[in-house]
Amino acid sequence: MTHTHAAPRPGPAVRRRSGGRSLFSVSEEWNGATLPALVRADVPGLDLAAWITTNKSTVDELAHRAAAVLFRGFDVPGAAAFQTAMNALSPHVLDYGERSSPRSEVTAGVYTSTEHPADQHIQLHNEQSYTDNWPVRIVFCCELAATSGGRTPLADSRKVLARLRPETVARFEELGVAYVRNYLPGISLSWQEAFQTERGADVDAYCAGAGITAEWLSDTHLRTRQVRPAVRTHPVTGERTWFNHAVFFHVTSLPEEVTRGLLDSLPLADLPYHTYYGDGTPIEDRTLAEVRAALDAETRSFAWQPGDVLLVENMLSAHAREPFEGPRRILTAMADPISDFDTNGRTA
Structure with missing residues (x-):
């Protein structure tokens, strides 16, 4: 390269x-x-x-x-x-x-x-890092x-990666990030809106081509799972960068009352969004805190x-x-x- x-x-x-x-x-x-x-x-x-x-x-x-x-x-x-x-x-x-x-x-x-x-904060993320394209x-x-408010904060993902402990980076590089989504009417986006189709066969074809496991629990309940790298290399600069939704899609990143409400009302497997290490093991609280601290330290914004x-x-x-x-x-x-x-x- x-x-x-x-x-x-x-x-x-x-x-x-x-x-x-x-x-x-x-x-x-x-x-x-x-x-x-x-x-x-x-x-x-x-x-x-x-x-x-x-x-x-x-x-x-x-x-x-x-x-x-x-x-x-x-x-x-x-x-x-x-x-x-x-x-x-x-x-x-x-x-x-x-x-x-x-x-x-x-x-x-x-x-x-x-x-x-308008009253909700949208946390730092790299657009569609959970996809394969x-x-x-x-x-x-x-x-x-x-x-008032409404800024679009930014954080340099190269610098975020550099702030993480080598052992944290190594574990994510070894295992990747597993993204589990449940498309549940009234709770999250429907599968029809997410995939922009009314045909389940179209969803199956898309998932098969994109490295996504699709499980139909009912006509209205689709569960998907995909594993992606946590660290990527920019195709032009060759720089390694922290590029994932590991924290963004983790249930604990929602407002505390929303997290509590979801965990009280749904099995863990049915959460609208949740993340794990790529082998399915939970991401530790201390690791989530470490990543959030690195993101916070690199956050910049303008009006x-x-x-x-x-x-x-x-x-x-x-x-x-x-x-x-x-x-x-x-x-x-x-x-x-x-x-x-x-x-x-x-x-x-």
Whole structure:
């Protein structure tokens, strides 16, 4: 594999038009942090899609070095402009498959962000790390910022991995993570919504091709189990990264009263989501606490502004959502499935 190693971080750089007028600026350290990097348009009306097309190598280098890039001040008035920017960013914008959260499609490849209640915190996670063909990038666009809260915290997954004890990493690397889901009407997503089909045979075919064990307990109750690695290697940079939903899908990551209610009312095997080591043994409380502490230590955030677009290098940065007040509308799109990359980090 060809590895691209991170270069020393330069200071803020400014590109200028002929005549000396500032067109845009790139800051790899701002707001007291280096995650995300910031690309700011310095003239009104600058088209983001056109800028990305002209500066694709700059975008890729920033994303790989910083793990996420915030584009601010560009002309991105809504879903259509965001979709155009996504098409400039990648030739392969994805549909949302094997769903784990409710979202609505706004336009082709563009969805609302996870539609959980505003008072709930969505914990840090790497998008669809439980699948076998995850998006290498996930991108967000702010149409309307919340009155308060509602940030999208980030955590560098390379640094999270480095904070974990070697013995913890070794155990996860040896065993992987087992994800057990139960699709139960009224409790979790139905299998019809998760797999976007009304036919059980379609689900069976998908699971067979994706390394998922599917068990039909009734016409409305499907249980699935899949084992995935906890540590992955980025296909371009060659860096090892903590890339999984081991903590996110663990029942103890829910609000305490929800965890207690589920455990009081359902057998452990019927929980909507739960995780184990890949051999089926429970993940120890102390290990869950260690991972949560590493995630907390690396968490960074910024306040959204309307028109902001956030590119997250999904294998290098986890993302989350704070609770919020007031209306908030963040759009999202996913791109570059891992299956598009060959062993040298090139896209097919």
